[in-house]
Structures are given as C-alpha cells and as structure tokens.
Amino acid sequence: MKIDRRSFLALVGGGAVGTALTPLPIKLTDDISIWSQSFRGLPNEVPVPADGAASYHPSVCTLCPGGCGISVRKIDDRAVKVEGAAGFPVNNGGVCALGLSGLQLLYGPWRVQAPKKKENGTWKTISWSQAMTEIADKLNKLRQAGRAHAIAGIARTEAGTVPSLLKRLLTACGSNQFFAMPAVDDTFRTAAAQMRGNAAAVGFDFENSSFVLSLSAGLLDGWGAPVRMIAAHSQWRNTGAKLVQVEPRLSNTAAKADQWVAINPGTEGILVLGLAHVIVRDGLYDRAVTQNSESFDALKALLKKDYAPGAVAKATGIGEPVIEQLAKDFAMAANPVAVCGRGSGREPAPVKEVMAVLALNALVGSINRRGGVFTSSPLDYIQWEQPVLDDMATKGLKKSAIDGLHKLPEALNKANVPSIEALIVAEANPVYGSHDAGAMKAAFEQIPLVISLSAYMDETAALADYVLPLHNNLERLEDVPVSAGLKTPVVGLAQPVVKPQLDTMHPGDAILKLASEMGGSVSESFKWRDYKECLKSTFGDDWRALAKDGYIQKTLFGETMDAERLSKRIDFGPLLKSRGAMSEVPGDKNQYPLVLVGYDTMRIAAEWIGTPPFALKTVSDMVIKDDDIFVEVNPATARTLGLKTGKAATLETPAGKARVRVNLSDGIVPGVVAMAKGFGHTAYDRYIAKKGVNTNTLIGPVEDAVSGQDVAWGIRAQLKNA
Amino acid sequence: MSEFDDKSVDVSTERDVSADSDGDGVKADNGGLAMLLSFIIGLVAALIIGWGVFPALLYSEKEQPVQFNHDLHVNGEYMECESCHYFREDGTFAGVPTLNACIDCHEYPIGSSEAELNFVDNYMATGKEVPWRIYSKQPDCVFFSHAAHVVEAGMDCVACHGHVGTSTSLKPYEENRITGYSRDIWGKDLTGVFKKHPWDSMKMDDCARCHERETGSKGACFQCHK
Numbered sequence: 001m002k003i004d005r006r007s008f009l010a011l012v013g014g015g016a017v018g019t020a021l022t023p024l025p026i027k028l029t030d031d032i033s034i035w036s037q038s039f040r041g042l043p044n045e046v047p048v049p050a051d052g053a054a055s056y057h058p059s060v061c062t063l064c065p066g067g068c069g070i071s072v073r074k075i076d077d078r079a080v081k082v083e084g085a086a087g088f089p090v091n092n093g094g095v096c097a098l099g100l101s102g103l104q105l106l107y108g109p110w111r112v113q114a115p116k117k118k119e120n121g122t123w124k125t126i127s128w129s130q131a132m133t134e135i136a137d138k139l140n141k142l143r144q145a146g147r148a149h150a151i152a153g154i155a156r157t158e159a160g161t162v163p164s165l166l167k168r169l170l171t172a173c174g175s176n177q178f179f180a181m182p183a184v185d186d187t188f189r190t191a192a193a194q195m196r197g198n199a200a201a202v203g204f205d206f207e208n209s210s211f212v213l214s215l216s217a218g219l220l221d222g223w224g225a226p227v228r229m230i231a232a233h234s235q236w237r238n239t240g241a242k243l244v245q246v247e248p249r250l251s252n253t254a255a256k257a258d259q260w261v262a263i264n265p266g267t268e269g270i271l272v273l274g275l276a277h278v279i280v281r282d283g284l285y286d287r288a289v290t291q292n293s294e295s296f297d298a299l300k301a302l303l304k305k306d307y308a309p310g311a312v313a314k315a316t317g318i319g320e321p322v323i324e325q326l327a328k329d330f331a332m333a334a335n336p337v338a339v340c341g342r343g344s345g346r347e348p349a350p351v352k353e354v355m356a357v358l359a360l361n362a363l364v365g366s367i368n369r370r371g372g373v374f375t376s377s378p379l380d381y382i383q384w385e386q387p388v389l390d391d392m393a394t395k396g397l398k399k400s401a402i403d404g405l406h407k408l409p410e411a412l413n414k415a416n417v418p419s420i421e422a423l424i425v426a427e428a429n430p431v432y433g434s435h436d437a438g439a440m441k442a443a444f445e446q447i448p449l450v451i452s453l454s455a456y457m458d459e460t461a462a463l464a465d466y467v468l469p470l471h472n473n474l475e476r477l478e479d480v481p482v483s484a485g486l487k488t489p490v491v492g493l494a495q496p497v498v499k500p501q502l503d504t505m506h507p508g509d510a511i512l513k514l515a516s517e518m519g520g521s522v523s524e525s526f527k528w529r530d531y532k533e534c535l536k537s538t539f540g541d542d543w544r545a546l547a548k549d550g551y552i553q554k555t556l557f558g559e560t561m562d563a564e565r566l567s568k569r570i571d572f573g574p575l576l577k578s579r580g581a582m583s584e585v586p587g588d589k590n591q592y593p594l595v596l597v598g599y600d601t602m603r604i605a606a607e608w609i610g611t612p613p614f615a616l617k618t619v620s621d622m623v624i625k626d627d628d629i630f631v632e633v634n635p636a637t638a639r640t641l642g643l644k645t646g647k648a649a650t651l652e653t654p655a656g657k658a659r660v661r662v663n664l665s666d667g668i669v670p671g672v673v674a675m676a677k678g679f680g681h682t683a684y685d686r687y688i689a690k691k692g693v694n695t696n697t698l699i700g701p702v703e704d705a706v707s708g709q710d711v712a713w714g715i716r717a718q719l720k721n722a
Numbered sequence: 723m724s725e726f727d728d729k730s731v732d733v734s735t736e737r738d739v740s741a742d743s744d745g746d747g748v749k750a751d752n753g754g755l756a757m758l759l760s761f762i763i764g765l766v767a768a769l770i771i772g773w774g775v776f777p778a779l780l781y782s783e784k785e786q787p788v789q790f791n792h793d794l795h796v797n798g799e800y801m802e803c804e805s806c807h808y809f810r811e812d813g814t815f816a817g818v819p820t821l822n823a824c825i826d827c828h829e830y831p832i833g834s835s836e837a838e839l840n841f842v843d844n845y846m847a848t849g850k851e852v853p854w855r856i857y858s859k860q861p862d863c864v865f866f867s868h869a870a871h872v873v874e875a876g877m878d879c880v881a882c883h884g885h886v887g888t889s890t891s892l893k894p895y896e897e898n899r900i901t902g903y904s905r906d907i908w909g910k911d912l913t914g915v916f917k918k919h920p921w922d923s924m925k926m927d928d929c930a931r932c933h934e935r936e937t938g939s940k941g942a943c944f945q946c947h948k
Contacts, residue, residue, distance in 0.1 A: 006753065007760040014764025021765075022772020023912040030908070031780070031900040034861045040902050048862050051817065053810055 049078050058085055058550050060480045060492035061099045062473045063609060065157070065183070065346060066090060066225030067482030067490065068099060069550060072474065072497040079103055079474060079498050084227065089490050089553055090482060094227035098605055101612035105472060106498070110456050110610065110684040112469035114503040123467075128505065128513075131466055136517035138449055139173060142422055148174030148396030150421040154405065155180050156428040156608055159481040161535055164382050165511045165526075166426050172387040172515065172525035174396025177420065179405040181428050181608070182348045182709050184341045185483050190707045191354040192375050194574035196367075200375035202358075203487040204339055206232040208371035211333030212243045213275075213326075215268040215340040215357060219243070220253040222344035222602045224485030242333070244326065246271060246318075249599055249632065249674050250667025251343075261326065262669045264317040265597050265714055266585055268340060269353035271323070272360050274312030277303040278327035279363055285331065286365030292568045293362065299572040317669065335371025336364050342713050343600035343677070345485070346607065349713075351706035355575040362570040369568070379481045379489050382538055387525035405430065406701040406710035409443035422449040425460050426507055427470065429608040432459040432681065435712045436655050437696040453507050456609065462683040469504040471496070476506050477532060479539075479546075492551045506531050578706045586702055587654045587716025594637070596653055596717035598677040598695035606678035610688035622663045623676050629692030630663040632674040633719065638664050641719055648722040651675075651693075653715045655700040658693040659722055673717055777912060781896040781905050788845065788852050789837035789891055796887045803879045803887060815868035818854045821846060855895035857906045858883060858924065865948050875936075884921035 019025060038046045052075045061068045061082070069088025073081040082102050084095035115131040116123045142151055153170045155163035158180035167178040188202035206212065206229070212219070219229050233256065236243060245257035246268060254260040263271060279285050280300055290296055309320040316323075330336050340357045341349055358373065366372030389397070402411045402419055408430075411419050423444075434440040437459075444450060444463050452464035455472045470476075473494060480492040505513070508531030515526045528534035536543045539552075546552050585595055598606075603618045605611045622630055631651060633643060643649055645664045650657065651673065660675070668674050679692030702712040795801045806819040824846065831842045845852050860866055871877045879887070896905035909923025917923060920932065930940040 003756060003760070004753070007756045010757040010760040011764040014761035014766075015768040016764075017761075018765040018768025019772055022769060022776070024772040024776050027776075027780075027908065027912060028900075031898060034863075034901040034903070037861065037863050053816070054812060054814065 049080050050076055052076055054080075056083075057497035058495060059474065059497050060494040060550065061095075061102065062478070062480055062494055063098050063102055063105070063605065064222070064226065064344075064607070065482065065484050066096075066227065067480045067484065067492050068095060068225065068227050069492060070095060070099060070102075074497065077498060079106060085550070088492075089488075089551060090225045090484075090486065090492070091227035092231070094231060096226050096230075096602060097615050097618060098602070098612070099227075101614035102474065104612035104614055105456070105609065106474045106501070108612070108685075110688065111472065111502055112454065112457050112461065112467050112504075115469060116467045118465050128468075128503070131468060132513055132517045135449075135451055135466060136514055136519075139422055139514075140518055143173060143392045143396070146392070146395065147421055148392050149176065149399035149401070150419060151175045151424075152177035152179070152402075152420045152422070153424045153426065154178075154428045154430055155426045157181065157183060158186075159379065159483075161382060161479050161531075161538055162426065162507045162511075164384070165508055165531075165534070166424065168384070168387050168525060169424075169511050169515055169522070171397065172389070172393060172522045173518075174389070174393035176397060176399070176401040179402075179408075181430065181433060182405065184345050184348055186709060187348045187351055187354050187704075187707060187711070189378065191351050191358055191574075194351075194706075195355060195358055195571050196375060196569060197571070198375075199378060201378050201483040201489050202485070203374045203376065203483065203489070204337055204485050205371050205374055205487045206337070207235055207487075209236075209335050209337045210239070210241045210371060211330060211336040212236070212241065213330055213336065213338040213360075214243065214245050214247075214253065214257070215272065215338065215353075216247045216263075216265075216342045217339045217345055218247075218251055218253050218343040218600050219245075219339070220256055220602075221251050222600050223253075223341060224345055225482065226344075226602055228484075228486070242329070244329075248597060248669045248672050250665070251599060252601065254667075261318055261322060264315070264669060265595050265672055267316040269350065269356045270307070270312055270315045271318065272338065272340075272353070272356040273303060273307040274309060274316070274323050275327040275330060276356075276360050276363055277307040277312070278309065278324055279331045279360075280304075282328070282331075284328065285363040288365060288568065289363055289570070292570060294571040295573040295576060298576055299359065302576055330360075331364050333364075335366070335369070337361060337366050337372050339485075341485075343598070344606065347713070348704070348707070348709045348711045350704050350711045352575065352578045352704075355578060358570070359572055359575050362568070362572075365568065367568045367570060374487050376489060379483070379491060381479075381491065381542070384538070388521040390521035393521060404703075404708055404710065406434065406703070409436070409439040412443040412446050413439075418446065418448075420447050422451070423447050424451045424453065425464070426453045426511075427455075427608060429454075429458045429460045431463055432683075432694060433607060433696060435696055435699050435701040435710055437694055438656060439700075453510055455504065457683055457685075458608065458610065459681065459683040468510050469502060470507050470510065471500050471504050474498055475500045475504070477535065478506075478508070479535060488553055490551050490553050491546065493546050495550075508534060584702065585714055585716055586700060586712070589716065592653065592716030592718045594671055594673050594717045594719055595714050596631075596651065596673045596675065596695075596698060597714040598699065599674050600677055604676060604678035610681050610684040611678055613687045616688070616691075619676075624679060624692050625661070627691050628659075628661045629675060629679050631660045631719070632663050632665045632668045634668050634670040634672070635664045635666065636670045637672075638662065642721060643719065650720050650722045651698065651717055652720075653698045653700075653717045655715060656697045658698060660693060660719075662719075673719055773912070780899055782899055783894040784855060784897050785894055786855055786892040788841045788854075791837075791890050792886055793888050793890045807879070809869065809873065813869050813873075815872075818856060820851055821849065855897070855904070857895065857904045859903060860907065860924070861901065861903060864946055866946065882921055882924065884919060 055074050056071045059070050061070045068091035069085030071083045071085045072079050082100055084091050084093045086093040114125050115128055117126045151173050153166045155166050157163055170178050189199050192202050193199040217223050220233055223229055243257040244259045245254040246261045246263050247254050248263055248265040280303055309323045312323055313320045338357050338360045340353060361367055361373045368374055402408055431441050431444055450464040451466045452461040453468045453470055454461045455470045461467045474497045476496050478494040480494050483489045512526050516523045539546055542552055600606055603615050643662045647662050649660055649662050651660045675695050677695045680694030681689045699712050699715045701710040704711040806823050808816050810816055828846055831838050907924055933941045
C-alpha cells in the first residue's frame with residue numbers, strides 16, 4: 001500500500017467529514033463568539049462591573065445649567081447608572097442623554113490623574129504641595145511687585161460658592177479681574193432690571209401656558225433645564241397648548257412644534273415688535289397695561305412708525321398674513337408666553353431683543369401671570385464678610401479691569417504692559433468656548449502664568465502652565481444654583497456619590513489651600529477650615545433642609561414675593577432708548593454673501609465639557625461622519641453655489657476658515673449655513689478630539705450696545721466647493 | 723473559442739492519457755484501498771477528537787472553594803430556597819448568598835467537618851466573601867430576570883435548576899477554558915439531542931423553546947440582549 005499525495009488528501013478529507021460530524025465546529029464557534037464579547041485573558045479584556053446589591057445615592061447633575069436632581073446607582077463602590085431623582089423640582093425623575101453619559105466623564109481616560117506642571121512644553125507630574133507652594137510664590141511675587149491687579153480669574157459661572165471663592169481670592173489679592181463665562185441669565189437680568197426696576201431672575205411658567213411663542217429658543221434642543229422642557233412639551237400635547245417655533249432652521253423644536261415659522265436669522269426682535277404693532281393697532285392688548293406701564297404711548301408711536309407688517313415682512317422674510325395671524329393667535333390665547341434665547345439658550349442674547357420679548361409679554365398681560373413670565377430676585381444666599389485687604393490689595397483694587405472676557409484678546413494684544421500676568425481658570429474652557437476661539441488661544445499663550453483647575457484635560461488645561469485636577473461632579477459636594485428659566489429658582493446640593501478616583505482635590509479646597517499657602521491677609525480672608533465648613537456656614541440655618549432634601553426652593557430662604565415683584569409694572573422706555581440695530585451680522589455682505597449660524601442639539605455638549613462618546617454615538621451621519629462636519633444649506637442656495645450633498649466645501653468667515661461637507665436641506669432658510677456646535681475639540685482624547693469644527697473658531701464676538709456683552713450668534717460667511 | 727476553453731480541453735486530454743497508461747488493474751486497486759483507508763483513518767480520528775478529546779480538553783474541572791450540603795439545610799433544617807436565594811427589596815435577585823446570610827448560624831463552627839472549618843476559618847473569620855463558581859451563570863451579554871420568571875410567571879426553582887436542593891455535595895465546576903463559563907450552560911450532552919430535563923442545558927435555544935411553548939413567541943432579541 002502506497003501512501004501518496006492522494007492518500008494524504010483522502011486523510012484530510014476523512015478528517016474534514018469526521019469533524020463536520022462532531023459538535024466541534026459549532027461548539028468552538030459559539031465559544032469563540034462568547035469569548036470575543038469580553039476578550040477574557042487578553043490585556044484589553046472588557047471590565048464587567050460586579051454583581052451585587054444596588055445602592056442609590058442622591059446628587060445634582062452639573063453637566064449643564066439645568067441642575068437636575070439625580071440618583072446614582074452603585075454596585076459596591078462602582079457607579080453603574082445615573083437616573084433622574086423623583087420629586088426633584090427641576091426634573092422630577094427624568095434625565096437626559098448627557099446626564100446618563102456622565103459616568104464616562106467620571107471613569108474616562110481624559111481625567112487629569114494628578115497635578116501637572118508644564119516644563120519646556122512637556123507635562124511633568126508634581127505633588128499637590130509643590131504645585132501650591134510654587135503657584136502661591138508666583139502670585140505673592142506679583143503682589144509684591146505692585147502687580148496684584150494683573151492676577152485674573154475665569155469661572156464657568158458667576159453663581160455658587162466655588163466661583164465666589166475664586167472671586168474672593170482675587171479680591172483678597174487685589175484684583176478686580178474676575179470673569180464668568182457669559183450667560184443668558186445676565187441678559188435677562190439686565191433687561192428685567194431696566195424695564196421693571198429691579199435686577200431679577202426671569203422664569204417661564206411653561207407648564208401652565210396655552211400658547212408658547214418661541215423665538216429661536218431651542219425649547220426641545222437643550223434650552224433652560226432640558227428635562228423640564230421635554231416634560232413641559234409632553235404636557236402641552238395633553239392640554240392642547242400650542243407651540244409656534246420661529247427659527248431659521250427646522251430644529252427638533254421646530255419639527256415638534258404646531259407651527260414652524262422660518263425667519264431670517266437675527267430678525268426675531270423685529271418680528272416681536274411687528275407682532276406688538278398688530279396687537280396694539282387692533283386693540284388686542286391687555287387694557288391694564290396702560291395703567292401698569294410707563295412710555296406706553298411712546299411705544300405705540302414707535303410701533304406704528306417702524307414696525308408695520310409690511311416692513312417687518314421685508315426684514316424677517318415672513319409673509320404679512322402670517323405675521324397678522326400669529327399676532328392675533330398670540331393675543332387671543334388664554335395664557336400666552338413669548339420666550340427667547342437662541343438654541344440651548346445659554347449664551348447671552350442682545351438685550352434689546354429680550355426687552356422686546358418682555359414688552360410683548362407685558363402687552364398681553366403675561367408678566368407675573370399663570371402661564372407667563374415670572375420675575376424673582378436673584379439667589380443671594382452668599383453673604384460673606386468682606387475679605388481682609390492689605391495695602392497691596394487696596395492699591396490693586398483701584399486699578400481698572402478688562403471690560404469683559406471677550407475683550408481679553410484685544411487687551412492682551414494691544415497693551416504695552418500686559419494687563420494679565422497670572423490667570424486662574426476654574427472649570428471654564430474659554431479657549432474652546434469663546435467666540436473667535438483662535439484669538440482667545442493666542443491671548444492665553446501670551447499670559448506668563450495660566451493655572452487651570454479642571455477635572456479634564458480640556459483645551460484651556462492643555463494650554464496652561466499648571467493643571468490642578470479636580471474632583472469630578474460625581475465626586476464632590478457643592479451648591480448648584482439653578483435659574484435656567486425656572487419659574488422659581490432652586491439651589492440643589494451636589495453630593496459625592498463615589499470616592500475620588502484619582503489624586504484630585506475639590507475646587508473649593510484647592511482655592512482655600514492656595515490662599516493659606518499665600519499667607520498674610522489673603523490667608524486671613526478665608527477663615528474656613530475646609531470647603532465643607534464654608535458651604536455649611538454659608539447656608540447657616542438652611543443647611544439642614546438642603547442636606548435633608550437635596551435642594552432648597554427659593555421661597556424657603558424666607559423671601560416673600562412682595563407686591564412690587566409680583567406687579568405687572570413695566571417701563572417701555574429702556575426698549576425705546578436702547579441703541580443698536582436689531583439684526584446686525586458682522587462681516588462684509590459682498591465678500592461673505594451667506595450667514596453662518598451655530599445650532600445646539602441635546603446630543604452634544606457644546607460647553608465646557610467634551611461630549612461623552614455614549615452621546616456622540618447618537619449623532620446622525622448627516623451631522624458628523626468620521627471626522628467631517630456637515631453644514632446645512634438650502635438646495636436653492638446650493639444651486640447658485642454649485643454645491644452638492646456630501647461634497648466637501650470650504651467655509652470662510654471673517655474669523656476663520658474650515659473644511660466642511662455639505663448637507664442639502666429644505667429645513668433651513670436660503671442664504672444661511674447652519675453648523676452644529678460642540679465639535680472640533682483639540683484636547684481631551686482621540687474619542688472626543690479632532691471631530692468636526694468648533695463653530696467658535698469661525699464666529700467672532702459682537703458686543704451688545706446695551707450690556708456690553710458678547711452676544712454673537714452668527715457671522716457672514718462664504719461657502720465654496722473645496 | 724476562449725483561452726479558458728482551450729485549457730479545459732487540454733486537461734481532459736491529459737487525464738485520458740494517464741488513464742490509458744495506467745493499464746495495471748491491481749495497482750489501481752491498491753491506490754484506491756490506500757485512499758479509502760486514509761479516509762477512514764481521518765474520519766475516525768476526527769470523530770474521536772471531536773467527540774472525546776475536544777470536550778475533555780475544553781473543560782477544566784475545578785472544585786468549589788467550600789463544599790456545601792444543600793440537603794442538610796433544606797431537609798435537615800427545613801429551610802426554603804428563598805431563605806438564602808432571595809429577592810431584594812428593590813425586586814432584584816440576590817443569587818448566591820453572601821456571608822451575611824450565613825453569619826447567624828455559622829459565625830462559629832457547627833461541628834468539625836472539614837468543609838465547615840474551611841468555611842468558618844477562611845471566610846467567615848476573615849470576612850472575605852466565598853468566590854462561589856456559579857454553574858448557571860449566563861454570559862455577560864444575557865440579561866436574565868429572576869423576578870420575571872419566579873415572581874411574575876410563578877415558576878419554581880426546580881423548573882430550571884433541577885433538584886439542587888436535595889444534593890448533598892457540590893459537583894466539580896467544569897469551566898470552559900475559552901469562555902470561562904460552566905459546562906452546564908451548553909450541557910453535558912454536546913448534541914443536545916438527548917436532553918431530558920430543562921436544566922440539562924440552558925442556551926438561547928432552550929430559552930426560546932420554553933418561551934414559544936409558554937408564551938407563543940420566542941421573544942425579541944432585545945428582551946434578553948440589551
């Protein structure tokens with residue numbers, strides 16, 4: 001018998017047939033498929049949280065200004081799920097996609113692990129005590145050199161104990177240069193102060209409205225407290241309340257509204273006064289307004305002269321009959337309310353526009369009425385003694401400060417003597433989040449000492465000289481003041497749900513430690529042992545209620561809603577006197593024939609944090625595909641420019657230039673280019689960075705004539721085939 | 723005619739030529755026999771490997787860290803399954819008990835059996851949880867709810883787990899070397915043909931069969947795979 005090639009093939013053939021007659025192939029395939037779910041035994045084995053009894057820990061989410069109450073489920077020491085806290089006044093059990101993804105921010109690789117110092121362009125890990133000693137020493141040297149006023153600070157918000165501690169540190173050092181990232185609440189407060197005589201938080205009683213007129217407010221795209229707005233929308237479906245969305249783009253809100261009125265971007269204020277014209281002309285206004293208001297006759301004259309439907313139609317691009325009908329529907333509704341604040345409503349709006357909206361609400365009697373606009377005094381529970389000032393501080397405080405954060409690049413680039421020599425940034429990301437982010441970045445690079453207090457390696461931290469890593473929002477105790485368009489503002493209490501995972505510190509403790517390290521009067525200005533003591537003493541008798549319930553609603557502070565605040569009194573004078581055009585878009589119209597607007601969606605975190613990958617995965621391929629960002633353009637506009645869907649194009653504005661891809665959509669008015677906000681990060685890690693374009697690099701700041709704030713919402717642009 | 727066709731003609735011609743040149747019939751038979759034998763050897767070897775060697779190699783036998791006598795507790799002490807394998811207040815199923823469930827009786831050794839001393843000395847005294855190997859643990863991609871089956875559908879433990887409650891010792895845990903899960907999931911019987919009891923195996927098909935019988939539908943993917 002000869003064993004040749006044929007016999008060998010027969011052996012193999014027999015083996016193959018035999019194997020097929022055993023369970024081996026199917027069993028092995030099954031086992032390998034199960035193994036590949038975890039890669040057990042390999043270095044990249046997928047971690048699986050332990051099984052066990054669940055425990056729930058209350059806190060407040062601080063990933064957006066909405067301040068929802070959350071309940072975090074833990075198995076052993078591991079947080080495994082973020083849920084909404086039932087009964088919490090903001091969200092009553094609901095939670096949004098970003099809040100749900102919060103665990104990725106806690107356990108993600110973009111956390112800063114330990115204090116870092118930049119030496120010759122590379123990061124070096126140092127100890128907390130070394131970091132504090134070195135920073136304190138540098139700040140003290142500035143003070144001793146009579147440059148105390150050149151120490152500046154930027155916080156994410158103005159409200160709350162942590163930003164107040166930073167502000168206090170600067171004051172104690174001798175500097176007025178405290179900045180908060182600009183916020184829409186400032187605009188509302190300014191408008192209310194001028195028209196009603198007292199600075200007030202402005203809230204909306206959406207739950208009881210019967211007709212909601214939204215002026216580009218993305219009520220279902222992250223506006224105010226997003227979970228509350230989604231719930232309010234569900235309620236409108238049940239009560240039959242009508243939502244009219246006036247917006248240049250078919251946003252989620254517009255798609256879910258009863259009526260979408262497409263408007264030329266930036267002309268919302270003109271439309272509001274056009275509606276007011278019809279309401280006054282036809283006598284549809286609340287008669288009480290004639291007694292409650294000042295300058296009503298002057299307003300009437302202005303409306304009659306400048307805001308007739310014909311002129312308004314021309315400016316806004318909305319047909320006259322639509323304007324007439326909308327005005328009548330609004331005025332005849334039982335509980336109408338008009339609301340503004342573009343997109344997620346976080347960035348400041350032109351004060352004149354907000355005044356026009358308040359005026360329209362006043363004309364139909366919706367100020368301080370069920371379903372309307374409510375004003376209440378700002379939360380003012382922080383009543384600390386004045387800081388101790390030595391000579392250096394007193395002298396420094398006499399020096400002037402840069403007039404607004406958006407002026408920082410200009411001030412630093414032009415001044416002979418740098419107006420900022422040391423900058424402490426607390427959980428803000430101005431290098432990413434400021435308009436004309438490129439200029440802000442260049443300005444930061446000129447500041448000799450930048451200290452970033454941040455849990456994440458964001459764009460601002462990446463540029464800093466020192467990064468002091470902070471406890472993440474789920475690792476710490478903090479007061480969370482929430483106005484966010486709520487009828488009654490709330491202070492929530494964020495509480496640690498897990499132990500700090502890394503070598504981090506509470507921002508409050510970091511500031512206290514720095515002050516103590518600086519010594520002298522700066523140290524004396526901070527009498528608290530630690531942040532917890534500071535927080536408890538700030539709330540005093542209210543602390544027990546806050547700790548027990550997890551929140552305090554404003555009325556608990558002992559403030560009674562006095563008659564003055566509850567009145568419907570309104571002064572139209574400031575609106576009439578306010579300078580500035582209603583619809584100014586920077587840029588030369590001939591060179592830049594289009595208008596670029598940024599838009600918000602709830603799937604993307606457009607502010608100081610990067611969008612967690614869980615949330616990023618839910619974004620459509622027509623918004624971001626691989627690393628390319630899409631801009632929405634009307635087919636009519638695209639035709640004139642020769643653009644096609646999916647094709648690459650170059651988008652250029654006076655502030656910058658970017659490569660984009662084109663998405664043709666009938667859901668955008670002609671002449672406008674819309675781009676999602678929140679992309680184009682350059683820091684964090686490969687899961688978040690280098691995806692798309694940051695709208696802030698393309699849109700430059702626009703200063704409001706009334707408030708002096710940066711109120712840019714768009715810019716002129718041109719789009720060309722790439 | 724294409725080049726391909728030309729070649730095929732060439733090949734067939736070659737074959738004819740070689741067949742002709744073979745001539746000798748015995749030689750051809752020898753070649754055929756060798757091939758047949760080789761085939762049979764290959765077949766048998768594969769069958770032996772597939773049915774015998776592979777399963778023996780695939781699983782490694784591991785002893786439980788503590789020998790536990792279910793019968794002694796259930797019949798001797800009149801305990802119920804639920805005494806240790808209970809539902810928590812929030813409705814979730816506790817699964818294998820933690821030391822808390824044992825401490826009332828076993829804080830100190832009862833008797834002096836080897837298993838008892840091992841349990842009390844190595845676990846109860848040190849507070850370290852027993853790393854039980856769970857025969858019925860499903861892969862991590864499977865979300866199984868005891869509440870839905872026991873509380874809602876009223877099934878008893880035996881329906882799926884068999885007569886564990888009357889066993890006097892814990893059998894060795896046969897760990898799948900690839901996946902780490904127990905042999906009990908696929909079942910001892912690799913074909914699944916001779917399955918007698920529901921608890922002989924608990925793969926997806928076993929779930930689907932019962933669901934189809936009891937509810938009229940195999941169920942949707944998302945019911946178990948979330």
